[in-house]
Amino acid sequence: MTEPVLQIDSLVKHYGQVRAVDGLSLTIGQGEVLGLVGESGSGKSTVGKCVLRLTEPTSGTIALGGRDVTHLSRRAMRPLRRDVHMVFQDPYSSLNPRFSIEQIVSEPLLRHKLARGREAAERVAAMLEKVGLRTEMMTRLPHELSGGQRQRVGLARALILEPKLVVADEPVSALDVSVQASVLNLITDLQRDMGFSCLFITHDLSVVEFLADRIAVMYLGRIVETGPTAELFAGPRHPYTQALLSAAPVPDPVKARERRRIVLGGDVPSPLDPPAGCRFHTRCPLAFDACRTVEPELADPRSGAHPAACHLVTAEHRPDAAVPGRTI
Numbered sequence: 001m002t003e004p005v006l007q008i009d010s011l012v013k014h015y016g017q018v019r020a021v022d023g024l025s026l027t028i029g030q031g032e033v034l035g036l037v038g039e040s041g042s043g044k045s046t047v048g049k050c051v052l053r054l055t056e057p058t059s060g061t062i063a064l065g066g067r068d069v070t071h072l073s074r075r076a077m078r079p080l081r082r083d084v085h086m087v088f089q090d091p092y093s094s095l096n097p098r099f100s101i102e103q104i105v106s107e108p109l110l111r112h113k114l115a116r117g118r119e120a121a122e123r124v125a126a127m128l129e130k131v132g133l134r135t136e137m138m139t140r141l142p143h144e145l146s147g148g149q150r151q152r153v154g155l156a157r158a159l160i161l162e163p164k165l166v167v168a169d170e171p172v173s174a175l176d177v178s179v180q181a182s183v184l185n186l187i188t189d190l191q192r193d194m195g196f197s198c199l200f201i202t203h204d205l206s207v208v209e210f211l212a213d214r215i216a217v218m219y220l221g222r223i224v225e226t227g228p229t230a231e232l233f234a235g236p237r238h239p240y241t242q243a244l245l246s247a248a249p250v251p252d253p254v255k256a257r258e259r260r261r262i263v264l265g266g267d268v269p270s271p272l273d274p275p276a277g278c279r280f281h282t283r284c285p286l287a288f289d290a291c292r293t294v295e296p297e298l299a300d301p302r303s304g305a306h307p308a309a310c311h312l313v314t315a316e317h318r319p320d321a322a323v324p325g326r327t328i
């Protein structure tokens with residue numbers, strides 16, 4: 001088996017008292033797309049920042065291509081930066097307004113001394129074509145482009161070094177709905193064509209349905225359910241995932257009727273002081289006594305189905321694991 005492109009083990013990132021990420025593990029294989037899904041405040045962006053080393057993890061390890069990079073110095077990290085690139089949410093603020101599109105897209109080539117002059121310009125032109133932009137765009141400034149065009153420039157800049165891993169943090173959520181689908185289709189095509197692995201961060205499950213091979217659902221700094229995309233959509237096991245899916249529009253009226261609609265009360269509790277027991281218990285319509293004190297584990301290796309961190313799921317698949325103190 002080849003090394004995973006990304007392996008995160010027991011990642012913790014606290015900002016002072018704020019427990020943004022609180023013990024998270026995941027792996028992404030070669031050419032695999034993992035959709036990391038959660039509401040705002042779930043810690044999903046912090047995971048992306050830790051992978052890019054834009055922020056230092058509090059504890060845990062991050063390995064790229066089998067190499068532990070958690071404590072590498074900036075300098076030792078530099079050659080590895082060729083292999084990992086980020087696409088940001090906001091195509092307005094993530095491009096330097098004073099630089100031409102050519103300067104923006106060629107910057108990684110120059111920084112890593114991989115090309116310059118005419119060769120760099122040719123590579124930029126070829127990359128722009130790949131993301132569906134005309135080469136005349138090279139002399140333009142970001143403000144002369146539409147939001148969708150700017151996000152295509154962001155993609156061109158992230159992909160020009162042919163990275164092994166792309167971290168995309170809400171890459172379409174700042175775009176008009178009418179433009180979102182075309183940019184998502186482009187990312188899908190580029191991923192299939194170039195074969196990079198991708199950590200795709202989004203608050204919207206429906207965005208990753210056709211793009212991600214696997215999905216990990218986050219709630220308050222932890223993964224509560226993870227599995228192959230089709231399996232998770234067909235049979236979500238955690239009440240939180242069920243709620244997220246039941247909120248999404250279903251075009252098929254038969255399926256829409258079959259789907260149990262779960263409406264969540266309130267907002268995500270503060271990561272300053274996550275609830276004891278199951279972190280979801282304050283909003284879970286199925287919560288019972290033990291949920292308030294006993295934290296459910298994600299691992300469920302005996303069931304054969306994908307793991308979900310919920311006492312009900314554990315009990316369902318492990319008859320010996322009686323639900324502790326259930327009294328509903």
Ligand code: SF4
Nearest residue numbers: 278281284291310311
């Ligand atoms: Fe709901 Fe309890 Fe399952 Fe948590 S463990 S998701 S509170 S039923």
Ligand code: MG
Nearest residue numbers: 044045169170
């Ligand atoms: Mg975010």
